[in-house]
Amino acid sequence: MARTYTTDVLVAGAGPVGLTAAGELRRHGVGCRIVDRLPARLPFAKAVGIQPRTLEVWDRMGLVRDALDASVPMRGQLVYDNGAEPVRIELVMPPEVPYGFAALPQYETERILEAFLGRFGTRIERSVELVSFTQDAGGVTSVLRAADGTEEEVRSRYLIGCDGAHSIVRKGLGLTFEGGAFADGYMLADVEVDWDLPAGYGVRAMHRGADGAVDDVLVGIPLPGRGRYRMSMLVPPELSDAGRAPGGDRTSRTAGDGVVHGLESGRAPALPDIQAVLDRLSPRPVTASNMRWASVFRISHRIVDRYGDGRVFVAGDAAHIHPPTGAQGMNTGIQDAFNLAWKLALAVGGAARPGLLASYDAERRPVGEEVVGRTVRHAAEGVQADPEDPVTLLLREAQLLVTYRGSPIVDPPGDGSDGDAGDGSGGDAGSGADGDAGAGAGAGAGAGSAGAGPRPGDRAPDCGGLTGPIAAYPQRLYDLLRERGHVLLLFGTGGPDGAAGFDALARTARARTGDRIEICAVLAADAPADGTTLPVHHDTAGEFARLYGVDRPTAFVVRPDGYLGARLCPPDPHRLAAHLEAVFAPNGQDSASLSDLAGPAGP
Numbered sequence: 001m002a003r004t005y006t007t008d009v010l011v012a013g014a015g016p017v018g019l020t021a022a023g024e025l026r027r028h029g030v031g032c033r034i035v036d037r038l039p040a041r042l043p044f045a046k047a048v049g050i051q052p053r054t055l056e057v058w059d060r061m062g063l064v065r066d067a068l069d070a071s072v073p074m075r076g077q078l079v080y081d082n083g084a085e086p087v088r089i090e091l092v093m094p095p096e097v098p099y100g101f102a103a104l105p106q107y108e109t110e111r112i113l114e115a116f117l118g119r120f121g122t123r124i125e126r127s128v129e130l131v132s133f134t135q136d137a138g139g140v141t142s143v144l145r146a147a148d149g150t151e152e153e154v155r156s157r158y159l160i161g162c163d164g165a166h167s168i169v170r171k172g173l174g175l176t177f178e179g180g181a182f183a184d185g186y187m188l189a190d191v192e193v194d195w196d197l198p199a200g201y202g203v204r205a206m207h208r209g210a211d212g213a214v215d216d217v218l219v220g221i222p223l224p225g226r227g228r229y230r231m232s233m234l235v236p237p238e239l240s241d242a243g244r245a246p247g248g249d250r251t252s253r254t255a256g257d258g259v260v261h262g263l264e265s266g267r268a269p270a271l272p273d274i275q276a277v278l279d280r281l282s283p284r285p286v287t288a289s290n291m292r293w294a295s296v297f298r299i300s301h302r303i304v305d306r307y308g309d310g311r312v313f314v315a316g317d318a319a320h321i322h323p324p325t326g327a328q329g330m331n332t333g334i335q336d337a338f339n340l341a342w343k344l345a346l347a348v349g350g351a352a353r354p355g356l357l358a359s360y361d362a363e364r365r366p367v368g369e370e371v372v373g374r375t376v377r378h379a380a381e382g383v384q385a386d387p388e389d390p391v392t393l394l395l396r397e398a399q400l401l402v403t404y405r406g407s408p409i410v411d412p413p414g415d416g417s418d419g420d421a422g423d424g425s426g427g428d429a430g431s432g433a434d435g436d437a438g439a440g441a442g443a444g445a446g447a448g449s450a451g452a453g454p455r456p457g458d459r460a461p462d463c464g465g466l467t468g469p470i471a472a473y474p475q476r477l478y479d480l481l482r483e484r485g486h487v488l489l490l491f492g493t494g495g496p497d498g499a500a501g502f503d504a505l506a507r508t509a510r511a512r513t514g515d516r517i518e519i520c521a522v523l524a525a526d527a528p529a530d531g532t533t534l535p536v537h538h539d540t541a542g543e544f545a546r547l548y549g550v551d552r553p554t555a556f557v558v559r560p561d562g563y564l565g566a567r568l569c570p571p572d573p574h575r576l577a578a579h580l581e582a583v584f585a586p587n588g589q590d591s592a593s594l595s596d597l598a599g600p601a602g603p
Contacts, residue, residue, distance in 0.1 A: 007033045008348045010142055010156040012130040012169055014038075016047070016106065016330050017316030018162030019113035019124075021337035024061060026120035028345035028485065028560075033154070034122065035144055037129035041114070044293055045105035045190045045230045048221050049074065049327020053399035053459075055099035057338050060562055062483040063116045064099075070108050072224050074101035075200035080283045082208050088201075094391070096547055097400065098462045098478055103222050105190070105230070106330070130168050133159055135310050158344055159312045162337065165300070167318035173309045179302030179372070182323070182379070185235040187269045187277075189294035192227045193220070195284040203229075205281040218281040231288075232324075233277040235296050239269060269294040299323050301376045303368050307361040313340055320368040323379035326397045328371050335399070335561075336364050342485065342560035346584070351514055353585050359409045367402055404563055405457035409582050411566045413455040453549025456566050460489075460558045461548070465541025466522065469529070474540060477522075481558060486517040486583075489556040490534070490571065491544065493524045499532040501571060505555060506534060508573040512580040517557075 011022045014036035022034040050071060058064040079087040091101045114124060127147035134141050140159040144152045161169020170177065197203060200222060207216040220229040271291045278286050303320040307313060316333025340360045346352040374396075388396070395401050405413045454460060462478045481487055488509045492499040499521060506519045521534045522544050529536040539545055548556070555571035556564055557579060566579040 005139060005157060006154045007031045007156050009033075009158045009160060009344055010035070010130075010140070010154055011160045011162060012142075013162035013164060013167075013316075013318070014110070014114070014124045014126075015162060015164065015316070016109050016113060017333035017337050018160070019110060019117060020057075020061075020334045021160050021162060021315065021341050022122060023063075023113055023117045023120075024338055024341035025345060026117060026122050027061060027483070028342065030341075030345050030348050032122060033125060033156075034117070035125045035128040035130060037127065039127045039147070041107055041110050043107050044188075044295070045107065045223060046188065046297075047106045047109070047324070047327070047330035048103050048223060048230050049331070050102040050104050050109070051327065051331040051397070051399045052093060052097055052099045052101060053402070054331045054334050055102065056462075056478070056562060057334060059098070059478055059482060060484075060560070061116070061338075063112060066112045066115070067104065067109075068102070070112060070224065071102035071104040072222055073200045074103050074202065074222070075198075077202040077204060078197065078283070080203070080205040080281075082206070083283075086283065091394065093394070093398065096461060096463060096543065097398075098476065101398065103224075105223055108224070109330075130161075130163065133169070133172055133312065135159070135312055140311050157311065157348055160337075160340065160344075161312070161314040161318045162316050162333075164317045165302075165321050167314060169312060170304060170314050170318050173312055173314070175304040175306060175309070175314065177302045177304055179300060179321075181298070181300040185239075186232050186297045186299070187235050187239070187273065187294060188297050189231045189269060189274045189288075190223065190292040191229060191231060191271070191274060191288040192225070192290040193229055193278070193282075193286045193288050194227060195282065195286040197284065203283070205283055207281060216277075216281060218277055228290075231274060231277075232297070233274075233281075235269075236273065236276075239273065239296055269296065299379075301372050303365075303372050307336075307365050307368075308357070313357075313360065315340060315364075319365075320372055322372040322375040325375045325378040328375055328397075328399070331399055332368065332371050335367075335402075338561050339364055346516075349516075351516060351585050353409075353581065353583055355408060356583060359407055363404045363407050400459060403458050405455065407457055409565065410563070411456040411579055413457060453547060454564055454567070456564050458564055460556070460562050460564050463539075463541075463543035463547045465539065465543045466537040467540045468535075468537050475537070477544065480520050480537065481562070484518050485560045486513065486565075487558040488517055488519045488576075489558055490519065490521045491523070491539075491548065491550050491554045491556070492521060492527050492532075493552055494527040499523060499527065499529065499534075499536070501553075501573075502532040502534055505571055505573055505576060508577055509580065512577045513584045516584065517580075 008031040009025055011018045011032060011034040014034050018034055022032050025032045055064055058067050074091055076088060076090040079089065093100050129145050130142055131145045132143045139155055139157050142154045142159060144154055161167050163169055203220040205218045206214045209215045217234060219232045223230055271288060275288050278288055301322045304314060307319055315336035322329060343356050343360060347357055404410055462476055464474060464476045466475045466477060490502050490505060502521055509517045509519060519534055521532055521536045523529060523536055523538050524545065525538050525540050545551060552569065553571055554567065554569040555576060557566040559565050568575055
């Protein structure tokens with residue numbers, strides 16, 4: 001006899017990744033429980049850098065305003081090398097990218113995400129730990145243990161492990177976690193400093209030995225508050241203990257699994273330890289004070305062999321760990337969770353096509369592999385290890401060049417688009433790879449003519465200057481996409497064919513998805529709006545046509561995570577239906593059976 005589900009999805013771990021997964025699931029109406037073994041949020045500014053792409057994710061979810069209010073801007077970085085005049089790196093995004101870089105302590109990120117989750121009546125179940133699980137063709141049975149030792153059996157359709165570098169979920173699935181560890185440890189500290197360096201700039205001060213190699217380093221990232229920085233530096237010998245078991249996972253616990261990554265469980269640095277490094281390396285005489293916390297941090301680089309098995313998945317540090325270079329880790333994990341959540345929502349709702357959940361691994365694991373490789377390379381050799389032009393380097397660090405070209409659930413990059421042979425991509429960029437021309441266009445760079453612009457699998461760029469018949473102010477495209485799921489975006493030009501056929505396309509999309517898609521029409525500035533009954537916005541400034549590379553009627557399917565699933569030029573109901581069949585189950589049937597998911601059943 002089948003057992004009753006306690007919840008649709010159980011999320012293990014209430015860090016930024018787990019909270020993103022739970023919040024997005026609840027936003028889509030999915031029942032969800034989220035547990036964390038910690039009794040309270042920890043006051044550690046461990047992950048502080050917020051990438052522009054993460055702010056776009058939070059915009060789509062509907063919580064970006066709270067994040068912006070709590071953050072400080074990251075305007076650039078001052079790099080000091082052996083006391084020479086600093087190199088000033090400016091973090092200036094192209095004007096069509098809606099957000100810049102920000103700094104936000106991890107405890108504030110968790111507070112904001114927890115409050116967002118609370119809007120849906122869901123709270124974190126604290127002091128509750130996942131201790132084991134089994135799965136079968138119908139679901140997952142998990143055992144949870146409370147702080148007092150009592151245990152509860154939970155039956156869910158799916159389980160997501162966002163439980164960090166020492167993940168119980170990863171171990172229970174038997175996933176490999178290959179990689180290595182850095183020999184050096186680092187100190188982290190949240191302090192105030194009284195230097196007169198410009199606000200909003202990170203500081204990197206290095207000392208090189210006689211052989212030219214860096215043997216001492218100080219990195220300061222600005223935090224909210226007057227003169228407050230998250231400092232990181234090499235740990236001195238008296239605090240180093242390579243044999244001590246790592247803490248990690250925001251928990252400072254002994255893991256005993258050989259994964260050396262995270263906050264150390266031994267002695268924490270004191271303020272004089274931090275001051276000693278500042279005395280050696282600070283570009284200005286400076287005094288540190290008001291230290292909130294400090295710890296030793298160990299760094300490994302590892303990635304799993306697959307992001308899920310059956311009805312169980314891993315995300316964030318449970319799937320990939322790497323150096324904090326470029327603030328890639330938490331941001332990558334948040335996007336893991338965002339990618340997975342909308343797919344699980346369709347599966348729970350009985351609307352997922354076979355193979356949809358398997359696309360999570362197909363799309364996100366190549367991203368994880370690229371990030372691990374890049375951050376290890378940059379940690380050892382600096383960003384100069386990647387000799388790219390500054391704009392491409394900046395967009396890559398902002399995580400705006402991720403593309404899912406080659407994914408099984410997006411159309412081929414050139415399929416059905418004007419200028420197929422001339423998209424400049426040099427072929428299929430591959431799922432999760434950084435195809436410069438195509439992905440750069442998706443980020444709003446290099447998309448200025450018909451036939452350019454984003455291809456299926458690329459990020460849907462933002463644009464401004466969209467005007468409607470009622471609102472007296474122009475809007476951005478992301479305003480129209482906010483808090484929506486799948487969106488069919490229809491572009492029309494002037495003349496008798498401007499909006500012709502849009503209503504038929506809308507009927508096809510609604511019927512094929514069980515009315516799980518919204519439709520928006522964007523017309524050229526001079527195009528009449530009387531050819532459709534759909535909501536219409538005019539591309540008054542011509543930004544949409546320029547950034548999307550269109551000069552004739554074109555249909556775009558924008559996924560819930562802000563990537564294009566299809567680009568159809570000319571729009572065609574049959575080809576639109578064929579694309580949607582790769583994502584949505586026929587007739588609302590629950591087609592996401594265990595054999596179609598991410599691998600063999602059972603841990």
